[in-house]
Amino acid sequence: MHNKKGFTLVELAIVLVIIGIILGGVLKGQEIIKNAKIKRLYNDYQGYVAAIYTYQERYGALPGDDRNAATRFATCNPVPTNGDGDGRMDDEDGTTWGRYWHHLRCAGIIPGSGSTHPTHAFGGRVYINYNDYNISGHTICFQNVPGDVADAIDRTNDDGIPNSGSIQGDGSATTYDPATSYTLCFRL
Incomplete structure (x- = not known):
């Protein structure tokens, strides 16, 4: 007679429970990470709104639309392009995308340099x-x-x-x- 050893049903059940707990933890962790990213995206929106209003309060113009940005931030590297003062922050001419980010960065309101989009x-x-x-x-x-x-x-x-x-x-x-x-x- 051969003595065969194997796992008992109780041992298999314990292993399955442990695997279930690990999977549950991983899935819950992914959900927590995703929820944190969602919150961060919305907080970024609120931060950009605050930055724009701070710039407008400080300089009397919208970032990207500021006609005096090149003079105001002459020591910023690179020196920003002036806006056209039409009350719009977007780059409607299609040649200066991100000018608003550059103005905000030169003012020290948001981190970074230049006009690269965050x-x-x-x-x-x-x-x-x-x-x-x-x-x-x-x-x-x-x-x-x-x-x-x-x-x-x-x-x-x-x-x-x-x-x-x-x-x-x-x-x-x-x-x-x-x-x-x-x-x-x-x-x-």
Whole structure:
């Protein structure tokens, strides 16, 4: 007679319970990380709004639209391009994208240098525009936001509909698709 050794059902059950606990912890950890990124994206939006209003209060002009930026920040490297004073921060001429970031950085309001667009927690670029989607006026937009994230932010802070309200991710859709990435724009 051969004496075969193996795992008992109790031992197998204990191993499965341990695997379940580990998987549960990993999934919960991923959820916590994702929720932190969502919060960080929304906080970044609020920080950019505060930076823009700080600049406007301090210098009497909008960043990117400041006609005196080159003189005001002559020691900034590189020296920024002046705005045209039309009341719009966006770079409607298409040649000076990110001028608003450069003005904010030269003023020491946000970190960095030059006109490079910052990126957000999900890796997309952040920019300022005018009349995006169905929002009139200035918007702060975050590119490549996952659909479930865009939905969560819009639902928590606005109306949850991608084509209405002060937060929009699409000019015509009525629901967010979790499999689609959006450019999520916030009214300034």
